[in-house]
Amino acid sequence: MDASGRKPPRRFPAWKIRHRGGAAARRCAMKNPVSRMLAVAFLVLAALPPFAAFAAEPILRVEATPRAAMLGEPVRLRVSVLVPNWFAKPPAFPALDLHGAVVRVPPDAAFNLSERIGGEDYVGIARDHYVFPQVPGILTLPGAGLSVTYVENPPAGLRTVRLALPAISVLAYRPDDGALEPFFSASDLEIGERFDPSPDNLTVGDAFRRIITIRAAGTTAMLIPPLSFGAAKGLGVYPSEARLQDVPSGRGEIGAGLRIEEAAYSASEAGEYVLPPVTLRWWNRERGRVEERVLPARRIIVAPAPLHAPSGDDAKVPGWLLAHVREAMLAGAVFGLGVFLFVRRARLRRHLSALMRVAANTGFTRFLLFFLACARGDPRSALHACARWEAPWARRALPAEPARKFRELRAAISACVYGVAAPPLHMRRLLGRFLLAALKLRIAFFAQRWRFWCGRTHLAPLNPRKALPSSSVPPPAD
Structure with a gap:
């Protein structure tokens, strides 16, 4: 160290270098072949445009948030x-199916x-899936993949690659130690009820509905457990079947689940009854x-039905019935017909099915299907319907000229359907010509058969009787 306490600078040993002059050094360097190759390579790399340090390839990512969740938590x-560049068509995301979990796509x-x-610009598409664990343990994403088609070298150069989903696991746990059965968790829960009509003034024979609505935040509707209405003596x-609905809170977000339970009550006896309370326990x-929501019990009073005293109007009932005897007979006939159809419904169903099968195989039905396919402009369905229609008579002797035109049009439509030829601009016009040619062929076939049956001659008898000579015929008696 020096007097000020600082370390002296580090000195490197001096090497003696023999100076030969610049010209001599350049001459020696150019005579070395390795130096010439390095110089050429350096010049070539310097002339190339800057390039990325890696080849641009598609990227597939899978992110799970959170990695540890309780049962029912999304x-x-x-x-x-x-x-890189852009997609040639949207990617087809696989359907995720996890054992022990419910998967929802909002x-x-x-x-x-x-x-x-x-250093490369990438564009991408992301899709959110919400997984609701149902069984404690580790949930592992199943092995799946998706195909991606993108433009590798604009403006052309499409490339399709198959990407595999990376392995990812989520830990599912149950925090209540078995206190809830079944276990159900939510961020918040609301429960309410209403009656339609009001059960305040009931008599024997009346009915009303009890409708309970459950709204659970941060979950899906299918995870809300069903309710038990209970039973009351005399009611x-x-x-009814529950109605489920998912209510989103924003774009692609899980909002709340809505479950609507409904039950109908009928009063068969007069008296005082109590609708039992409805309790729902859940994990907040x-x-x-653990918290619970309770709908309190409700007291119901059913009054007896009023007694009906006979009056003067009741004596007019037979006369009213006679005045409407025609309506009564018509109602009785309709009722009897309904009972008959109900009792014989199995046999009628079999007969109707048999008639439908027979009608579906008739020539008129097959031609109608052929006509409808041509009217829709569907060449593939028209070919299939035409093949079914002409199957019974296609192998017989057909008129030459109509058959030739029909086969030419059928070959042209088949070439358009199976990609051999480009489809015409007006496909319906081509199908109309095809339908008209088929009709002409059918009419010519019927005319040919008619001429055959009308113009044929009877066969000669197998054992013809020979005529006797004129000399052997005895003269007629006078």
Whole structure:
């Protein structure tokens, strides 16, 4: 160290270099073949335009958020595909099916991406899937893949590659230690009920409906457990099938699940009844505990039916019935016919099926299908319908000229259908000519058969009787 306490600078050993002069050095370097090759390579690389350090290839990403979720909690699984330049057609995302989980794709779950990777501009499409675990454990994404078609060298140069989804796992756990059965979790839950009509003034024979609506945030409707309405003595309970609906909160987001339960009650006896309470227990993800929502019990009073005293109007009922005897007889006939059809419905169904099969195989039905296919402008269906229509008589002797025109038009349409020839501008016009040629061929075939049956001669008798000579015929008696 010097007097100020600093370290002296590091000194490197001096090497003695023999100076030969610039011209001599250049002459020696140019005489070396290795030096000449390096110089040429350096000049070539310097003349090339700058290029990326790697070849631009499609990229497939899969992201799961969160990686650990409780049962029923949505896990967003985002599948992103990025390609250089642009897509030639949209990628077909595979349908994800996880064992032990429910997978939902909300509306408008796909969106566009743009990134710059390694000095290259990439465009992409991402799609969100929401996975709801149902079984504790590790959920592993199944091996699947998707095909991507993009433009490799604009403006042409399409390329199709097959990308495999990377392996990704999600941990599913149950936080209640078996306190809930079945386990159901949500961020928030609302439950309400209404009656239609109001059960305040009921008499024997009346009915009303009890409608319960459950709205659970942060889950899907199919995961909300069903409710039990319970039974009350004297009241008949008839539950209906639940209605499920998912309510999105935004573009491609899981909002809330809606479950609507409905049951009909009928009062068969007078008295005082109590509708049992309805309880729903669930796990609150925000508070981390078990909570419950309760619809309180409701007291129902059913009054007896009023007694009907006979009056003077009741004596006029037979006269009213006689005045409307025609309507009564018509109603009775309709009722009897309905009972007969109901009792014989199995046999009638068999007869109707047999008639439908016979009608479907008639020539008129086959020609009608052929005509409808030509009217729609569908050449493939027209060929198939024409083949069924002409099957019974196509192998017989047909008139030459109509058969030739019919086969030419059928060959032209077949070439358009199977890609041998380009389809014409007016396909319906070609199909109309084809239908007209088929009709002419059928009419000419019927005319040929008619001429054959009308113009044929009877065969000669197998054992013709010879005529006797005139000399052997005895003269007539006078």
